[in-house]
Structures are given as C-alpha cells and as structure tokens.
Amino acid sequence: MDQIDRLGSSRSRMTGGGFWPKANGDRHMTKSGQRADPPMRDAGATQACADKPVLIGIDWGSSNLRVALVDEHGGLMDRRESPVGVFAVQEGHFAEALLPLCADWLVQHQVPLLACGMIGSRQGISDVPYVTCPASANDLAERLGQVELPPVDGLTPGQAVQLHIVAGLNTGSHAAGWDVLRGEETQLFGLPDGAARLFVLPGTHSKWMKRSGGGQIETFQTYMTGELFELLRNHSSLSRVMSAGPASPKAFQQGVAEACAKGLENLLFRVRTAGLMGRFQSHELPDYLSGLLIGAEIKAGLSRFSPPDKHTPIPLLGSPELTQRYASAFAQFGQAVVEMPGDAVFNGLLRIARAAGLLNRATVAT
The missing domain is CATH 3.30.420.310 (2-keto-3-deoxy-galactonokinase, C-terminal domain)
Incomplete structure (x- = not known):
C-alpha cells in the first residue's frame, strides 16, 4: 500500500x-441532494496554528471560485469561495470577482497568488498555452502565465498585483486525437508521488x-x-x-x-x-x-x-x-x-509555486 x-x-x-x-468546482450539494449556495467566506476553515502563510491558492473553474491561504506544509489556514466561475464573469472583470475574496490576505501577509483552472483559458483572464504530455509539476512551474491585477489598498501605492497562472495540459496529436484539460493536472500533482x-x-x-x-x-x-x-x-x-x-x-x-x-x-x-x-x-x-x-x-x-x-x-x-x-x-x-481528499488542488498549487520559486517573490509587480 x-x-x-x-x-x-x-x-x-x-x-x-x-x-x-x-x-x-461547482456549487455545493446538501446531504439531501439539493443545491445550496456556498457562503462567501468560511470562517470555520481557519486553523488555530502558528504556521506562516506562504501562498494564496486560487482554484477558478468554469462555475466556481475557491481561494485558500496556504501554509508551507500545504495546510489551509483559511479558505473562501464564490459561485462566480469564469463563465459568469462579466466583460472581463476578473479582478473585481477575485480581489474581494483575498485582498485582506494580500495586505496582511503579502504572499504570492497562484491560480489554476479555466482562469487560464481563452474565456479567462489570460490564455496560457498548454503544456504537452508527458508533463511533470516542474514542467508546469517553468511555464506559468502571469498577469497584473489592479493595485490593492494597503499595499505599495500604484503598484499592480501579480497573478501567476498554471498552464493546462494537452495530449499532443496522435491517433486518438487531441485532448485538453485545465485544473485537473494541479489536483493530481497535489497527491503524493x-x-x-x-x-x-x-x-x-x-x-x-x-x-x-x-x-x-x-x-x-x-x-x-x-x-x-x-x-x-x-x-x-x-x-x-x-x-x-x-x-x-x-x-x-x-x-x-x-x-x-x-x-x-x-x-x-x-x-x-x-x-x-x-x-x-x-x-x-x-x-x-x-x-x-x-x-x-x-x-x-x-x-x-x-x-x-x-x-x-x-x-x-x-x-x-x-x-x-x-x-x-x-x-x-x-x-x-x-x-481521495477533495482539497488536493491547493497542495498542488503549493508544489508548483515552490518549484517555480514563487514563495520568495514579491506580491506586487516591480
């Protein structure tokens, strides 16, 4: 085993x-099978521990947005979510959907932001090119996309916030045809090798x-x-x-x-x-x-x-x-x-961030 x-x-x-x-990545279900709107903030997820946060992980799919404050061991110190998935964002207002969930974390901890999922697609904030299989976590770490978000009150005035984005994968051209994914690769890399x-x-x-x-x-x-x-x-x-x-x-x-x-x-x-x-x-x-x-x-x-x-x-x-x-x-x-546990994606984001050297970088653009 x-x-x-x-x-x-x-x-x-x-x-x-x-x-x-x-x-x-979709909205929560209750035990009875009925759909329930998730809370914007999950205060109960906060851990009473002395671990220091090192990353804001963002899992942004087509129908849901989840963010987590991640410590160096992959523990979730706090997490929040919203039903505003990528396809629900109006007129490219991605920063307006994301920053209300995590701006206070940015101000308090000034840790990097790393996102995965459909946020890196043509329908998202930036179309990050696919990486072709076979691919490792290090391969993804070497090919992160990056965009600048508007300045956040409480950080260095006038400086944009950097958002890093994990690329998706494609299978390449072969007899079975092309196949692609975004987000699932990060889930898989969040599990032990x-x-x-x-x-x-x-x-x-x-x-x-x-x-x-x-x-x-x-x-x-x-x-x-x-x-x-x-x-x-x-x-x-x-x-x-x-x-x-x-x-x-x-x-x-x-x-x-x-x-x-x-x-x-x-x-x-x-x-x-x-x-x-x-x-x-x-x-x-x-x-x-x-x-x-x-x-x-x-x-x-x-x-x-x-x-x-x-x-x-x-x-x-x-x-x-x-x-x-x-x-x-x-x-x-x-x-x-x-x-398997449902939060492997945030451990995957931490793994990729560490391989990319993001944990030692500044939050704001320089």
Missing part, C-alpha cells in the same frame, strides 16, 4: 438525490489520467458524462418522462449493469420506454439515466486504459457525492477504487 491508498478510504455506496451531483497508476476525476467533463512512476502525467482522456446527463435530463425528449424525487439505487445499478453488458449505443431510448412501460417510476428515471452514462464511461475507460488488475484501487478525485456514485458503479465492474 502506497501513500495514495493510505490517504483515501475504500468505499462504494450510493448517496441521496436523483439528480447528477455537482462536480468539482508513487507507483504508476490510473486516476479518475468525475465531473461535468470526467478525466481519466495516467501517471508514471516518476510522477509525470503521461496521458488522459475526457468523457462528457456530466454534461450529457444535464442535457438529456433537462433539454431532451427524455426529460418529459423524468421527475424529481427520492434516490433510487436500484435504478442506478440497473443502468450501470445494462451499460456494462451492452454499451450505450441503443440504450438511451430505454429511459423513455422504461417510464412508458412502468419499469421504473418517473422519479427513478434520472438515476437510471445516470447509471447508463456512468456505466458507459467506466466501460470505455477501463477498455482504453486497461488497469493492471481489479484489486489495485483506482483513486477517485472529486466531490464526495460524485465519487461515491462512481464508487458504486465501479463495484459493479469488480474494480477496486479509493476516494
């Missing part, structure tokens, strides 16, 4: 809620990522499972036969089993016929659809990456609601998994 296995906990259980749980293994990051666009024994990300593949669920659940002819209601583990497991046996090609229409013929009640159909889609993803991913054996756990990184759902599906394939 390496450090990855010790960090996680093997489990496979269903959670409540008939709808697709929101993925990494160890043996070569496969990682799965469930989400709107799920990522299956292969890491070498030397710590490089070798390749990855994207599955639009979460987005497909949202489209089919809310904007297709299938949506007319589905309704909200209590979770149905039975319907979910049946969907996974059918996708495992037959693939997805002609199964989606069964969501409609299952309702019309009384096979499932309308409130069970979202879970049936979820099972079909997740089962199809897992079948394709296991075929593509061919894990060495079913007993070596595949780490799952994501929100607990979503990783638990995937764990349940993996169990039907006989594949062991291990669910």
Whole structure:
C-alpha cells in the first residue's frame, strides 16, 4: 500500500438525490441532494496554528471560485469561495470577482497568488498555452502565465498585483486525437508521488489520467458524462418522462449493469420506454439515466486504459457525492477504487509555486 491508498478510504455506496451531483468546482450539494449556495467566506476553515502563510491558492473553474491561504506544509489556514466561475464573469472583470475574496490576505501577509483552472483559458483572464504530455509539476512551474491585477489598498501605492497562472495540459496529436484539460493536472500533482497508476476525476467533463512512476502525467482522456446527463435530463425528449424525487439505487445499478453488458449505443431510448412501460417510476428515471452514462464511461475507460488488475484501487478525485456514485458503479465492474481528499488542488498549487520559486517573490509587480 502506497501513500495514495493510505490517504483515501475504500468505499462504494450510493448517496441521496436523483439528480447528477455537482462536480468539482461547482456549487455545493446538501446531504439531501439539493443545491445550496456556498457562503462567501468560511470562517470555520481557519486553523488555530502558528504556521506562516506562504501562498494564496486560487482554484477558478468554469462555475466556481475557491481561494485558500496556504501554509508551507500545504495546510489551509483559511479558505473562501464564490459561485462566480469564469463563465459568469462579466466583460472581463476578473479582478473585481477575485480581489474581494483575498485582498485582506494580500495586505496582511503579502504572499504570492497562484491560480489554476479555466482562469487560464481563452474565456479567462489570460490564455496560457498548454503544456504537452508527458508533463511533470516542474514542467508546469517553468511555464506559468502571469498577469497584473489592479493595485490593492494597503499595499505599495500604484503598484499592480501579480497573478501567476498554471498552464493546462494537452495530449499532443496522435491517433486518438487531441485532448485538453485545465485544473485537473494541479489536483493530481497535489497527491503524493508513487507507483504508476490510473486516476479518475468525475465531473461535468470526467478525466481519466495516467501517471508514471516518476510522477509525470503521461496521458488522459475526457468523457462528457456530466454534461450529457444535464442535457438529456433537462433539454431532451427524455426529460418529459423524468421527475424529481427520492434516490433510487436500484435504478442506478440497473443502468450501470445494462451499460456494462451492452454499451450505450441503443440504450438511451430505454429511459423513455422504461417510464412508458412502468419499469421504473418517473422519479427513478434520472438515476437510471445516470447509471447508463456512468456505466458507459467506466466501460470505455477501463477498455482504453486497461488497469493492471481489479484489486489495485483506482483513486477517485472529486466531490464526495460524485465519487461515491462512481464508487458504486465501479463495484459493479469488480474494480477496486479509493476516494481521495477533495482539497488536493491547493497542495498542488503549493508544489508548483515552490518549484517555480514563487514563495520568495514579491506580491506586487516591480
């Protein structure tokens, strides 16, 4: 057992809620599966410790913004979040969305800012060029993007604040075609290095990522499972036969089993016929659809990456609601998994910042 296995906990259980749980970087879900707006500031995350902050880490995805004050050991001394993701920022006002969350940290501690995620895309504050796989944390540290934010009251008057941005990864051009990601690479580099293994990051666009024994990300593949669920659940002819209601583990497991046996090609229409013929009640159909889609993803991913054996756990990184759902599906394939902590991204930002020498740099532009 390496450090990855010790960090996680093997489990496979269903959670409540008939709808697709929101993925990494999205808004919080309550235990009942209902969506809840996150607080702007999480005072309860503050640690009563003497550790000194060295970095403001920023995880800015398409639908959520999280910031954390990180100490030299990767501990989160404080953290805050906002539902204003990159796609919600109006007319390029990224500084106005970010600085209210962390300006007081800047003034008090004057530590560098390092961001990852869609903030470094064409839709973000700056389009940071992708790094081609295979890639290490050091490779990303050597190719950080940088932009200047407006001056902050309390710092040196008139001087802009430097924001450093982690590049995303691409797989390069090969027979399988190009693939890209932003943010997930930092999550992976936030975990301990160890043996070569496969990682799965469930989400709107799920990522299956292969890491070498030397710590490089070798390749990855994207599955639009979460987005497909949202489209089919809310904007297709299938949506007319589905309704909200209590979770149905039975319907979910049946969907996974059918996708495992037959693939997805002609199964989606069964969501409609299952309702019309009384096979499932309308409130069970979202879970049936979820099972079909997740089962199809897992079948394709296991075929593509061919894990060495079913007993070596595949780490799952994501929100607990979503990783638990995937764990349940993996169990039907006989594949062991291990669910990982959700804040690896901030440890990844610290690792990249340290490799880039950012921890000794000034906060303001000179």
